[in-house]
Amino acid sequence: MTEPAPLPTVVSRVPPAWLVRVLALLCALVFIALPSLLLPAGDPVAVLLLDHHALPPPNSPFVYPFTIQNLMHLLLFAGFGELFVRWRVLRDESALLAAHLLPEDPRVVLQSHDLPxxxxxxxxxxDGEQGVLPGLIDLCILQFQSSRSVDQVVSVLNSSLELIAHRVDLCYAMLRYLVWVIPTIGFTGTVIGIALALNLIDPSAGTQPLGEIAQALGVAFYTTLVALIESAILVLLLNLVQTREERVLNQAGHYTLVNLVNRLYAGH
Structure with a gap:
């Protein structure tokens, strides 16, 4: 059987979660700082993206840079950081699929002396978390060596794939929360902006401060607009990465079944 090219271990290749989160936070701060420096306060783009006014809206509880939009930007980049970790895992798992860890010649039959x-x-x-394909291969071989039963190997393979699929789904729990919380914060900003606009209306006054009311309403609708756009971006990327990761998991199970389990020969 042909020996595959040696691969480096996949264990610990994925960057630590704390490092990714710190880098995501720094990227978010850069994303906020650049338009703050390049665009003057009160510029329509600065108001839309950052809620950066030349003069703060009357009675507004948000003082730049502590605004609803900037909070959503931080959460968006936190989501990007989580997606980056999953993408790195996906890349490593895809590399293992292409490593030809098992004999792929359909004429090969594997006996006990081939398995070590x-x-x-x-x-x-x-390591139990990374390296799905090597983990499945190792587990199936151990089960076959202990039981000499291909049926039990198939059962263990199916159970392992179900557990791994559940583990992968749990890895996206924080991302699903961020997808939900970003528009929720945007709607909260809308409610606050509308409440501020209503507080500016004085029924006893002859004239109303229409400019201030319009400014407060603009802040209200901008938060929802930014939230919906950022949530849509995060949902798209989440679905692309998760779908690809689940496809790689299915391919790992199929590869193990075709090139290992179906070729096991217990002998007499």
Whole structure:
């Protein structure tokens, strides 16, 4: 059987979560700082993206840079950081699929004496969290060596795939929360802006401060607009990455079934 090219271990290749979150926060601060420096206060784009007014809206509880929009930007980049981690995991798992860890010649039949070499090949490339394909191969070989039953190997493979699929789904829990909370904060900003606009109306006065009312309403609708756009971007990227990761998981299970489980021969 042809030996595959050696691969570095996948364990610990994914950057630590704390480092990704710090870098995401720094990117968000840069994203906020650049238009703040390049656009004058009161510019329509600065007002839309950052709620950066030349003069703060009357009675507004938000003082720049502590605005609803900037909070949503921070959450958006936090989501980007989580997506980056999943993308790195996806890239590593895809590389393992292309590593030819198992013999792929349809004429090959695997017997017990062939399995230790395959197990040694996948050693160090999985740790229970990363390296789905090597982990499945290792688990199936262990089960076959202990039971000599292909049926039990299939059962273990199916159970493992279900557990891994559930684990992958749990990895996206924070992203799903961010997708929900960003528009929620945007709608909260809308409610606050409308309430501020209503507080400016004085029924006893002969004339109303229409400019101030319009400014407060603009802030209200801008927060919802920015929230919906950012949420749509995050949902799109989340679905693209999660769909691809689930497809790689299915491919790992199929590869193990076709090139290992279906070729196991217990002998007599």
């Amino acid at each position: 070499a395959i197990r040694a090949r996948v050693a160090g490339r999985h």
